[in-house]
Amino acid sequence: MFIAHLPAGYLLTHGIARKHDTIRRRALTVGLIFSVLPDLDLLYFYFADGRRTPHHDYLTHSPIFWLGVAALTAATLILAGRRRYIFFVWVALANVMMHLFLDSIAADIRWFHPFAETRFNLVEVPARFEPWYLNFILHWTFAAEIAICAAALWVWRLQRRRNRDRRVEGNAAVGTERIHA
Ligand SMILES: [Zn+2]
Known part of the structure; x- marks a missing residue:
């Protein structure tokens, strides 16, 4: 997956947090960061490895690693009496898992590593073109990426309009209160 991780993260987090007005923005920040976080390993791939x-094949693309990190973080928060932050752990985990699921469409992910090394990918992208990334951009799965981007843009615009309407209603309510005061 090339371009759809961030928009997919927006769609997912919007779906999870849209009813939680007070923490929606913070949840979106966490969700967007974790929707792309596994790919930070590209820095290691290019500059160290x-x-x-x-x-x-790095740990950062291992679902069981992230499950462990989330469980440890949640346990730490519970022990520290900070249960209310567990919602953000859930948002982060959901986004990382979606990242790995989307990667698993055209690339192979070892879902059960380190217990089993079986690789899972939904479709095989044939190597026909040079440079290598053209194989992915000219494959039908890239149309799915564009559809995710378009859907995220649409939802973002809807949300922006909703926020604006809410602000206008809020200002009108304050105005009415002043008149009656
Ligand atoms: Zn990835």
Whole structure:
């Protein structure tokens, strides 16, 4: 997946947090960061590993690793009496899992690593073109990426209009209160 991780993260987090007005913005920040966080391993891939290991084989693309991190974080928050932050752990985990699921469409992800090394990918993208990324951009799965981007843009615009309407209603209510005061 090339361009749809962030928009997919927006759609998912919007869906999870839209009813929680007071923490919606913070949830969106966490969701967007974690929707792309696993791909930070590309820095290691290019600058430290010398492109020796496919970055989907790093721990950062291992679902069980992230489950462990989330469980540890949640346990720490409970012990520290900060249960209210667990919602953000859930948002982060949901976004990381979606990242790995989307990666698993055209690239192979080891969903059960380190317990099993079986790789899962939904479709095989044939290597026909040079440079390599053209194979992905000219594959039908890229149309799905564009559809995700378009859907996110649409939802974002709807939300923006909703926020504006709410602000206008709020100002009108304050105005009415002043007149009656
Ligand atoms: Zn990835």
